[in-house]
């Protein structure tokens with residue numbers, strides 16, 4: 001217990017020291033050969049290693065724990081019920097997030113009075129058509145899905161496989177037991193990797209803070225404030241409310257329990273990359289069972305993006321205001337619908353939300369060049385939205401677990 005607390009503290013300390021260090025050394029890096037030639041590349045390397053170690057865990061951890069989880073639920077109807085509850089909660093929380101985003105955008109008016117450079121160029125890639133997004137859920141070759149770490153396809157195959165373990169009787173049970181053991185081993189590997197987290201977190205946030213510096217924040221202060229305050233409000237109102245109403249637990253219990261996952265999401269800017277930590281947090285600190293967490297969280301890391309949706313709401317308004325396009329109420333409703341769908345199709349990797357923003361902008365007739373406006377500060381916005389994405393997954397996971405009778409801690 002003491003060890004866990006101290007790791008949590010170390011991660012938090014690494015986070016704050018990283019921000020201070022990054023902002024402090026950022027401006028002097030160009031004039032210091034030692035900093036630019038040795039210190040910063042070393043710090044960047046440490047961050048990248050941490051990221052790779054997290055990514056290394058994902059495929060075996062998700063596949064093994066999902067097969068074991070689906071098999072341990074044991075009952076196909078129960079699995080279906082959990083699936084429906086999860087999807088409904090994911091959709092509702094995401095739609096609420098966009099409404100909060102739009103409200104913040106209307107309140108802060110981040111784009112009013114922006115001086116848009118005349119030679120602005122759109123830099124984002126085109127988003128995939130929706131039909132392809134749906135088709136991409138289904139694997140044609142599960143091994144290829146694993147090699148490419150395609151989470152939705154891995155989930156689909158693992159569910160088939162796990163359910164088939166139940167249907168196959170005695171032999172299936174043997175296979176499920178093996179995957180249960182693999183999952184346990186992967187949790188141990190997760191703990192090993194997490195002992196490196198304080199340094200990894202420090203390195204990642206220090207690199208970002210040094211690259212951006214405080215000065216970049218000024219012209220975009222309002223859009224950054226709108227996204228950050230929106231995320232904080234959503235977490236405080238929606239997730240706290242869910243804890244009190246459905247889990248009968250205090251928000252403090254919840255936020256303390258998932259803090260490592262939230263910080264990891266903030267610094268890695270990847271829901272998928274944070275998944276091993278998220279799984280460990282909800283199981284060990286909130287008391288969610290393996291059966292539920294191993295199903296709800298990988299799915300959430302892929303399709304549930306409250307932060308991304310909120311960000312898309314704010315950014316759509318920002319672009320409209322910056323380009324002086326009047327946004328009617330019906331256009332704002334259009335944003336809620338498309339941003340919900342776009343957030344589902346957003347991969348849990350850094351910067352994916354920016355690409356999907358093109359979909360939202362074009363679908364409501366806003367200039368796609370607006371992407372270039374946001375691109376410069378997207379890393380800063382990505383940190384907050386990924387943090388909310390991951391937090392949202394854990395909140396839904398806790399509610400589903402409570403409704404299924406899991407003994408929450």
Ligand code: ASP
Nearest residue numbers: 270271308348349352353
């Ligand atoms: N980085 C986000 C995530 O991994 C996705 C996004 O860019 O919005 O959750």
